[in-house]
Amino acid sequence: MKLDIRLPDPPAALRRGPFRADAFRGALHDPRTAVSVGRLLGLAFLTCFLTGLFSHLLQHQPHWLALPSRPVWGYRVTQGLHVATGIAAVPLLLVKLWVVYPRLFAWPPAKSVGHALERLSIAVLMMAAIFELVTGLLNVVQWYPWPFPFVPAHYWIAWVAAGAITLHIAAKLPLIVAHWRRPRGVPVALAGPSRRGLFTVLGAGVGVVTLATVGQTVTPLGRVSVLAPRRADIGPQGLPVNRTAAAAGVLTAVRDPAWRLEVVGPRPFALTRAELLAMPQHEATLPISCVEGWSASAHWSGVRIRDLMARAGAPPGARLRVFSHELFSPYSVMDMPDEWSRDSLTLLALMLGGAPLAEDHGYPARVIAPNRPGVLQTKWVTRMEVLG
Template sequence: MGDRRRFRRLRLPDSLPASLPGLSSGRAAELLERTPSAPGFWRSPVRGVRFTAVLGLVLLGGITLLFVTGLLSYAAYNPDLNPVNDKTPDKGVLGFYLFAWPTGPHWLYRLTQGLHVTVGIVLTPVLLAKLWSVVPKLFALPPARSVGHALERLSLLLLVGGALFEFITGLLNIQLEYLFPGSFYPLHFYGAWVFFAAFLAHAGLRTPQAVRVLRSGALSGNVPGDALASPSPAEPTLSRRGALAMVGAGSLLLLVTSVGRSFDGPLRRIALLTPRGAAEPGPGPNGFQINKTAATVGITPAETGEGWWLTVSGPAGDLRFTREQLLAMDQYSAALPIACVEGWSTSDQRWRGVRLKDLAELAGYPGNPPGVLVESVQRSGPFRRAALRDNQVRDPRSLLALQVNGKDLSPDHGYPARIIVPAAPGVLNTKWVSRLTFGDL
């Protein structure tokens, strides 16, 4: 009873009247105590600055890694090379860091994008727990005590809104890759910059305090003046250590059921929560993961059958080659994976075909070939045309692939010919190639 009487004597927020029309001040105070703005509304004994500090420091490292690997993923598309690669043409100064994406190591994009997606999935329980731990502050009154306080609340709004937006759009794109056809890139790119700006401001203000809180004592106790701890906590059913263990277990479960889409063997078979997990798409040399099938994009056998030819353009003019003529050229092999923006990847597959630099020489560029614009038989959809840099063309592992793992490409893997380039995002490994235009891009 003592705690309840003391709680009822709490002063009403300055921004609210001492009484409401038709109610006594005591009755008004009692009603206000039942709203989310009242400190006693939130009664979980788990909440506290120490619990929140642990989650915050985990997110500090994790979200920084997400941001860096996300920027690397954007750079891997070489958006400053050619408009066909650039899905955020109005980025302005936000593209200040872009650089020529390298071709080595050949698993580079597989690593960076696999980390980006896996860490994002694993951090989801941590983010939700962190938002739950600070939700009382979102309802605190008055909404602004000063200009500085108002700016801080605004940064929190951007932080919470940005975090939810980035995680939700990212998770939906992993699960339903065609939900944001073409629009996912600008949505996620610009949203990331807004969110990370708010994140940096918040981290700069709160990280020193979080470190001090964790150094001050055991996790189970409350810090004097703890603004997140309930003034009248309910009976505990779970300790703070137990709550953190539950969050960690959730993250571990998501890791085990998602990371396998980047590996072969048992881990892929239990990747239940991500596409391109579980069973491979059929047996045989072409039995590895596919991004888009020929049927999905409307590729017909008539377009890729005996009447197909490849046009190679450059200073030597337009040259045409049938598949038989390409097979008669010097053939080279390269063991390379396919890695996609959704985070899935294959193991190294053994590709065989004509080197891009040899085709550039036929087009009239001996020695140091320039970049190339690749066009597909595919008539609609993103990345049916893609540009590759000169360093990608020069790499001896960059092929116009005609076979994989000792057999002809299947229609879904790009028959009669596809591009395969080390360390490039999967969408730049164009399938059903119809034209290569070498020159300044």
């Protein structure tokens, strides 16, 4: 006896479940809602991309590119905006994915080669967006549970996300144009939950996560930002630190009574801390602004970098290379372009708030300069080299 088993036609079988034409009836999964959420998310990602690009250029400045040292609070604003917007993008992305997820079950999965490439680009966009937000959030709390370096990975995946967004907008441009504004005569509310209600909840979510974290940048909101990983008034000498002297392994070096600052140039010299304090002292009120988004302003005093360079015989336009006692850090050696090394506000700081620097803030000497990332405000300085 021959057993004849006939399998059902695969498309028909699949279309009995979420692939059937009427599987998702919710009005909030429509193109108009997707476009409305998408333009908010697109604005958030554009802000993150541009501010992140500025941060990257400051940290890895090409020799041919001149960047401004003013306003002194510029990086505080741009990086604070970068992190705050990235956090606000989390609920935006979650709502966007919720609105469009029924399209994952569209049948057929690919109607043509072009359609297949379009869906592939959306997959790349989703993965890149999730990667950027997750790694960015974990960087804010300085937790790196992955084997790759954060900075280059975050930077290059940002370019992947930017390319995928551009391709997605180009592919969906007719739909975006059609649903950018509500056509006249079309009722605002459809059956089921309203679009206005969705955006009310979304706005509340964005507002709550922003208010709960932005105090690490906007100092007056520090007490209500309960989820902010830093507060501007908590830390040694009332200023936060990312890395302590003990964690950096520099305690022995900075406590050495024989410590000297070595300055290498056409006329090299070395100075003790007492000799540095005997030089003309200058003051500046400048913020420390870190890539994690927190920032705090403080009053610094010390010797101008340009005075030390002049004493070393630095030629006009010379760059400066600064070395820290901290050895095992990607920022233990820092190059300073002419626009900062010659700035009157750029100091080799010896005092903070009228008192000697705490060890965690860079004792015996550290760099402080206007409009620069905190990772370039080198602590525990031991050596400076004039580069022609």
